[in-house]
Amino acid sequence: MFKKELFTNKEILSFKLRELFSSHGYALYEMNSFEPYSFYLENMDFLSSKDILYFADKDGTLMALKPDITLSIIKNLDTTIDKHKLYYSENVYRVPKSFEKFQEILQFGVEVIGRLSDEDMFSLIYLAAKSLAIIDDHPVLLISDNSIFQKLIEKAGLSKVHDKVFKAFQEKNLMQLNEVLKDYADDENIKIFNSLLSLHLPLRKGIRELERILEDVNFRDNIEYLQDLQQYLDDHDLQTDVFLDFSIPEGLKYYDKISFVGIIPGVSSEILRGGEYSNLVKTKEESYQASGFAIYLEKLNYKGNL
Amino acid sequence: MKDGLRIALPKGRIGKEVYKTLKKIGYDHDEILENNRKLVFYDKERGNTYFLVKPSDVATYVEYGAADIGFVGKDILLENNSNVFELYDLNIGKCRICVAGEKDFPYHAKNHLKVATIFPNISRNFFLSSGKTVDIITLHGSIEIAPLVRLSDVIVDIVETGTTLRENNLIVYQEICPVSTRYIANKVSYTFKNEEIIKIYNLLDSMKDGTDD
Numbered sequence: 001m002f003k004k005e006l007f008t009n010k011e012i013l014s015f016k017l018r019e020l021f022s023s024h025g026y027a028l029y030e031m032n033s034f035e036p037y038s039f040y041l042e043n044m045d046f047l048s049s050k051d052i053l054y055f056a057d058k059d060g061t062l063m064a065l066k067p068d069i070t071l072s073i074i075k076n077l078d079t080t081i082d083k084h085k086l087y088y089s090e091n092v093y094r095v096p097k098s099f100e101k102f103q104e105i106l107q108f109g110v111e112v113i114g115r116l117s118d119e120d121m122f123s124l125i126y127l128a129a130k131s132l133a134i135i136d137d138h139p140v141l142l143i144s145d146n147s148i149f150q151k152l153i154e155k156a157g158l159s160k161v162h163d164k165v166f167k168a169f170q171e172k173n174l175m176q177l178n179e180v181l182k183d184y185a186d187d188e189n190i191k192i193f194n195s196l197l198s199l200h201l202p203l204r205k206g207i208r209e210l211e212r213i214l215e216d217v218n219f220r221d222n223i224e225y226l227q228d229l230q231q232y233l234d235d236h237d238l239q240t241d242v243f244l245d246f247s248i249p250e251g252l253k254y255y256d257k258i259s260f261v262g263i264i265p266g267v268s269s270e271i272l273r274g275g276e277y278s279n280l281v282k283t284k285e286e287s288y289q290a291s292g293f294a295i296y297l298e299k300l301n302y303k304g305n306l
Numbered sequence: 307m308k309d310g311l312r313i314a315l316p317k318g319r320i321g322k323e324v325y326k327t328l329k330k331i332g333y334d335h336d337e338i339l340e341n342n343r344k345l346v347f348y349d350k351e352r353g354n355t356y357f358l359v360k361p362s363d364v365a366t367y368v369e370y371g372a373a374d375i376g377f378v379g380k381d382i383l384l385e386n387n388s389n390v391f392e393l394y395d396l397n398i399g400k401c402r403i404c405v406a407g408e409k410d411f412p413y414h415a416k417n418h419l420k421v422a423t424i425f426p427n428i429s430r431n432f433f434l435s436s437g438k439t440v441d442i443i444t445l446h447g448s449i450e451i452a453p454l455v456r457l458s459d460v461i462v463d464i465v466e467t468g469t470t471l472r473e474n475n476l477i478v479y480q481e482i483c484p485v486s487t488r489y490i491a492n493k494v495s496y497t498f499k500n501e502e503i504i505k506i507y508n509l510l511d512s513m514k515d516g517t518d519d
Contacts, residue, residue: 097389140497172391172496200500243497247391263494268371269389270494 010106010297014089016134017108017295021087024127026110029086035072037062043071046254046280048273049094053102065093069109070277070292079285083114110274111292113281118225121258121276122232124291128260128274129233129240131295135271136264140241143203143229143260144248146275148214148222150256152196155217156189169197172247188216196246203230206244229258254280260293271299310353311502314368314376316361320399320487324377327396331509365390365490374495375503380485381464385425391496393503394489394510403428403482406471407453407460413479416459422452423462432462432482450474 004012018028037054040047046068053065066072069088077084087110093102110131112124125143132139149169153162161180168177177197181190195213199206207226214223226244233242248261248270259275274293281290315321315328315338328334335349338356347356359367364378365388376390381403383392403425407413422443423429433440443458450470452458464485465471465478489510491503 142497172393174393175395176392200496245497247493263497265494265498266371268369268492268494 013135013297017131018087018089020130020134021110026085026087029073029088031066031069031072031088031090034063034065037064039075040064040067040071046071051095051102053093066090067092067094069107070111073111074113074281074284077113077284079288081114083112083116083120086111105296105298108295108297109292111290113288113290115287116289118228119232121291122229124293125229125258125260126233126236126238128262128272128293129238129242132262132264132272133240135300139262139264140243141260141262142243142245142248143258144246145222145226145257146255146259147257148219149246151219152192156185158184160184165193169247172197174198200243200245203242203244210244267299269299271296310355311375311499312355312357312373314357314359314364314373316364316377317358318361320361320379321358323398324396324487327398330513331506333506368490368492371492371494373492374499375489375491375506377487378490380488381425381428383488384483385427387427389493390490391493392488392490393507396487396489396510398487400484400486401464401466402484403462404465404478405460405462405480405482406465406476406478409475409477411453411459413460419460420458421460421462422449422458424449425462428482429462450476
């Protein structure tokens with residue numbers, strides 16, 4: 001047996017997460033080669049960081065050090081298989097805002113990809129919440145449904161100011177939201193967007209509030225989906241706090257339906273980020289859907305956990 | 307020690323205005339006003355901690371979670387692209403960020419400009435969207451001198467009353483955006499200290515309606 005004191009907290013945490021993923025039927029995905037730089041350029045909309053570290057391979061082809069793992073997983077999928085359940089523990093190369101130079105960052109991620117049921121999607125969110133509970137005693141998972149935001153924008157004819165409305169949501173900035181909407185939206189839509197931006201409630205209460213906000217517009221499918229998710233989490237006796245909040249994620253183009261972030265007290269930004277990204281995986285296989293999340297362990301350094 | 311809110315307050319004139327507003331909504335701690343060099347104040351009764359920091363640093367303290375909430379100018383939020391929640395406009399310290407320069411300079415006819423400013427990011431974004439190319443020269447104060455001594459063609463600076471511009475024979479060519487002090491919160495604290503953060507929001511909002519007077 002290995003002695004526990006031989007391992008760092010980061011290594012022990014990594015083992016616990018791998019144990020969790022493996023016990024839920026996820027297989028380890030290892031990425032031992034590099035992708036061409038052009039591959040990432042073509043998929044720039046789906047990258048969280050636009051900075052890519054590249055080098056010339058022996059034959060002169062411009063290759064990249066991994067800025068992301070999910071894109072490679074999708075690229076290399078065997079589409080004859082109905083369902084892929086994968087996790088990875090890989091170094092990625094990105095430029096954090098606080099450093100402004102490239103850093104090697106250990107990233108954990110989990111992906112479920114294939115011909116999926118709602119239950120597959122819910123089980124991944126459940127796994128995200130369980131992962132958070134391994135990392136901290138008081139985590140919170142914040143959930144949003146980006147498709148509601150997207151549909152509301154389209155229904156209200158606000159595509160022209162989509163980015164400004166989205167930014168106002170990211171900042172929970174009611175002043176900015178109303179400044180943008182005053183010339184483009186009617187009173188009813190302004191009220192809906194205001195209520196949606198301010199929403200921050202435990203999932204069950206949040207769904208009820210969402211029903212009230214959206215009662216005059218047809219979002220029954222979205223509400224039922226969230227209610228089914230709540231039911232799934234209840235059935236599996238999830239203890240982690242889950243909130244509904246529409247201000248969370250960057251990169252709407254990536255997460256096209258449910259998205260979520262995980263936060264813990266004492267760490268100033270999210271340590272987990274994920275969601276459903278079926279639009280991306282459909283570029284590979286039309287009948288596929290996908291959901292996944294990544295964990296940023298390096299952020300725990302701030303709390304002295306590692 | 308109670309785990310109350312950690313509040314970043316700007317030092318100086320705007321800080322005093324912000325403090326007056328906080329006092330009106332019951333978040334006063336008079337030790338802050340005492341003329342000493344202390345920068346951190348703990349309010350035992352309410353459990354809140356106040357930091358007095360440079361105005362341009364408030365958003366940084368909040369973004370990185372050293373403070374849960376803060377009060378900061380919109381100019382700083384725009385310049386730093388701060389990743390915080392911007393919850394309320396206090397309408398304190400109202401002014402504008404403007405492009406200004408000498409009266410006889412043909413600003414609108416020029417497609418390329420030398421711009422002196424303390425706001426390089428705001429300036430770059432503004433001129434990019436307006437189709438002009440620019441050389442940005444970053445300064446840290448007394449911006450009005452730059453066009454007078456031919457360091458730049460124009461300046462991008464805060465304009466409050468316009469007196470400084472007038473006294474230096476400069477005029478405003480174009481307004482970039484209005485500026486005032488904002489109530490901001492760290493995105494994680496917003497969840498873990500939601501009740502207190504929303505309470506302050508509601509108190510500030512009730513003052514606007516005059517219901518708290």
